Amino acid sequence: MYEKEIEQLQEIIDESKNIVFFGGAGVSTESNIPDFRSAEGIYHQAYKYSPEQVVSHSFFMQHPEAFYDFYKEKMMVLDAKPNSAHLKLAELEKAGKLKAVITQNIDGLHQAAGSEKVYELHGSIHRNYCMKCHKFYSAQYVKDAPGVPYCKCGGVIKPDIVLYEEGLDPETIEGAVQAIANADTLIIGGTSLVVYPAAGFIDYFHGKHLVVINKSETARTVWAELNIPGPIGEVLGRIKGV
Numbered sequence: 213m214y215e216k217e218i219e220q221l222q223e224i225i226d227e228s229k230n231i232v233f234f235g236g237a238g239v240s241t242e243s244n245i246p247d248f249r250s251a252e253g254i255y256h257q258a259y260k261y262s263p264e265q266v267v268s269h270s271f272f273m274q275h276p277e278a279f280y281d282f283y284k285e286k287m288m289v290l291d292a293k294p295n296s297a298h299l300k301l302a303e304l305e306k307a308g309k310l311k312a313v314i315t316q317n318i319d320g321l322h323q324a325a326g327s328e329k330v331y332e333l334h335g336s337i338h339r340n341y342c343m344k345c346h347k348f349y350s351a352q353y354v355k356d357a358p359g360v361p362y363c364k365c366g367g368v369i370k371p372d373i374v375l376y377e378e379g380l381d382p383e384t385i386e387g388a389v390q391a392i393a394n395a396d397t398l399i400i401g402g403t404s405l406v407v408y409p410a411a412g413f414i415d416y417f418h419g420k421h422l423v424v425i426n427k428s429e430t431a432r433t434v435w436a437e438l439n440i441p442g443p444i445g446e447v448l449g450r451i452k453g454v
Contacts, residue, residue: 217440218450224397224421224438225451231309232395233301234414235444236316238402238426242295242445245319246286268376276360276368283371287318288337288355294325296449297401302326303453312391316403316410318373331388333380333410339372380409389416397421400436401444404428 225231237247265271266282294302302325304310312329313322320338322330340349344367354361354369361369374380392398396419403426405411414434424436425444440447 214440214442214447217438218447220438221423221440221447222451224423225304225309228309228397228421230311230395230419231304231397231399232312232314232391232417233310233399233401234314234392234403235297235401236403236405236407239295239297239315239444240292240317240319240321241402242297242443243289243292243319243321245289245292245317245321264376269378272370272375280360284355288351289319290337290351290355292319292321294321296445297447298322298325298327300448300451304451305329307453311395312388314388314391314413316407329391331384331391333374333384333388335371335373335381337371337373340369341372342367343370344368385409385413388413392416393418395419397423399423399425400434401425401448405434 241247261271261278263282266279272279298321301310301313301322305327312331313327314331314333315322316333318332318334318337320336338351340351340354340361341347342349342363342365345363345365347363347365349361349363349369354371363369392413393416395417398414398417398419398421400414400423405414422434422436423438423440424434425440425442425447427441427443
């Protein structure tokens with residue numbers, strides 16, 4: 213399946229010197245991390261509050277108990293392991309081909325696979341800080357805490373993730389945009405390009421090859437030299453060593 217497309221992708225990767233990967237939830241679903249927007253995703257399940265409400269800044273401030281009930285159960289998947297997509301991207305970076313991974317995911321699986329240059333647009337569950345004294349805590353500490361996790365100083369601990377109503381980190385944006393602008397090849401994978409401002413970053417790409425690997429059509433129509441409508445782990449897993 214997708215033999216011709218994978219052959220074409222191999223050729224593109226072989227001739228590229230500066231690849232950037234831009235990924236979304238579909239990269240993590242193959243590691244059994246639930247996404248938000250697919251038919252089975254979190255946004256389509258019934259809760260007392262809508263997930264959009266729960267993962268907003270104002271909800272976190274007003275209802276930290278309800279936020280943490282949802283966050284710990286649905287968003288903190290600490291036993292997930294990197295899949296073929298994460299591993300192949302790390303391999304391409306080691307080979308000097310891939311210059312950066314830009315991800316909308318918060319699970320840290322790219323780093324777990326060995327990727328070093330990772331721009332986490334929406335933060336990470338692995339960084340959590342006290343809102344009072346700014347001391348950092350691990351994901352395990354937060355997961356194991358009963359109810360709302362508190363710092364030793366008495367402050368509430370907040371995950372270092374970008375909630376609705378919050379802005380993206382300016383340094384992360386700058387690094388991601390710069391990486392895309394300098395790339396000769398941009399591979400977009402596992403994202404429906406729904407979430408802004410992240411989805412708009414691809415407009416900075418002016419390189420040679422644009423590749424989209426996504427099971428469903430993207431919400432934004434982007435010109436792509438190559439479209440592969442398959443699972444990203446399966447597709448990248450078939451790319452031979454470089």
